[in-house]
Amino acid sequence: MSLRPETARQVDALVADAQSTGHVPSLVVGVVRERGLTHLATAGTHPSPAGDLQYRIGSITKTMTAVLVMQERDAGRLALDDPLRRHLPEAAAAGPVTLRQLLGHAGGLQREPDGPWWERSEGVDLATLVAGFGATKIAYPPHRAFHYSNLAYGLLGGALERLTGTPWAQLVRERILAPLGMLRTTYAATGPFAAGYVVHPWHDTLREEPRTDTRAMAPAGQLWSTTTDLARWAAFLADPDPAVLAPATLDEMCAPVVLGDLDSWRGGYGLGIQLTRVGDRIYAGHGGSMPGYVAVLAVHRRSRTGVVGFANSYGFRTGGIGTLGHQVLTSVLDAEPAPARPWLPADAPPPADVAALAGRWWWMGIPLDVSWDRTTGELVGALRGERISRYAPDGPDRWRGRSGPEDGEVLAVLRDEAGGPVALDIATFVFTRSPDDEP
Incomplete structure (x- = not known):
């Protein structure tokens, strides 16, 4: 180039x-x-x-x-x-x-x-x-x-x-x-x-x-x-x-x-x-x-x-x-800032258990947006839309921070009796689906 x-x-x-x-x-x-x-x-x-x-x-x-x-x-x-x-x-x-x-x-x-x-x-x-x-x-x-x-x-x-x-x-x-x-x-x-x-x-x-x-x-x-x-x-x-x-x-x-x-x-x-x-x-x-x-x-x-x-x-x-x-x-x-890499649609959705983690979570009124990077198999968490952390699989319902502010920390998925994810525990900071929930 x-x-x-x-x-x-x-x-x-x-x-x-x-x-x-x-x-x-x-x-x-x-x-x-x-x-x-x-x-x-x-x-x-x-x-x-x-x-x-x-x-x-x-x-x-x-x-x-x-x-x-x-x-x-x-x-x-x-x-x-x-x-x-x-x-x-x-x-x-x-x-x-x-x-x-x-x-x-x-x-x-x-x-x-x-x-x-x-x-x-x-x-x-x-x-x-x-x-x-x-x-x-x-x-x-x-x-x-x-x-x-x-x-x-x-x-x-x-x-x-x-x-x-x-x-x-x-x-x-x-x-x-x-x-x-x-x-x-x-x-x-x-x-x-x-x-x-x-x-x-x-x-x-x-x-x-x-x-x-x-x-x-x-x-x-x-x-x-x-x-x-x-x-x-x-x-x-x-x-x-x-x-x-x-x-x-x-x-x-x-x-x-x-x-x-x-x-x-x-x-x-x-x-x-x-x-x-x-x-x-x-x-x-x-x-x-x-x-x-x-x-x-x-x-x-x-x-x-x-x-x-x-x-x-x-x-x-x-x-x-x-x-x-x-x-x-x-x-x-x-x-000449680095050119943006072209976006390409996904060939397939993420696994069902991962798809259930995507979306917005809340802690003390602060949003955490979780998405899936299909190229690396990682979760991507954006706190307030700015502080980006990436998490690699580290066992059942467990992800390990790989980069960003949560590098090295553990993201644990908390589930209800039916097996649905209800919260994400990131180094003791518990994110839920509603800003009204108690942490």
Whole structure:
């Protein structure tokens, strides 16, 4: 589904202006909708950007590391509240810090590992990384504050390797990249790729940056990708393939673990996912940077709309690629809200016992309208016509809240002597068929 011409022109103008004012050698931004790359905006000529041109994705790599951890959790091989030392015994200095806290940057670890700047230096092996990790690397007690930590993700990658017996690079390739068809997303640069630069602030010359193998720190930011491939990952984060990760698990990842911005509540972090509030919308994704490269991925999950972007200079002179990505995504959503899905008549009525539950119920004069979703087999309850909860079958006359305000609560059907439903008990709030009935 292509963007409307005027929306496409607006996106193109935002990208062209960012490249010009930011002095960016090569800039590309893709708009993702309904699981596909619907528009590609490019600017710059060093090199000329294209959908198949590789750039480094930096910390967007962390979202994939987090998915690998969640796969292991779903398989029952770890628990998020396991201490790191259970799966990486050499990291005993982490004390009680858990995998959940590391995923959400709430474990209090310092940002970087020991040694020279890891992003611009040849990496070390896992044993060396862990040997440099001690109690002095703990900046705060867990959950004292949000503190972004690249080191946390190097250690998470090490825990994955120890748990699975498989190198992190092989795990990400076999479990994520291959199943999603992301064949141009690789551990090392694979041509064609854009060289990364530092732009001199006074005379605009370019200095090429090294393309390092970060080894044990690879789970924090090593990967290379293309706009076309990263669009597939954005589509996954908006609407995951259950063969790779259960949708409910991705929902869990996108729930905030910690707020990163206590002054305005505009940003937080889930389980490996950055969360940003822009107006009344929440964008899920991640930014990325490596020497010579910056990247952005942001999705509005409700509308399955996203944006991905790359530039091959370490910083913009004005704003940044994250700001640009959010501007583009907001512009698209403002101009073209997600199209309504077509209504189709039901092929058959619901089962008789379910049909008897449909309609209006009352509690203390407040209406609850109950309907049937034939596509999922769920009850849908709309309190005051606004607060929407969905309920899945959970036994005879018992439904379990699956989403909305009553997520996790039980809806019990109360019947009279003849077996007819007379009330719905939702977490002790009893709804009856008449507003005149006592609750």
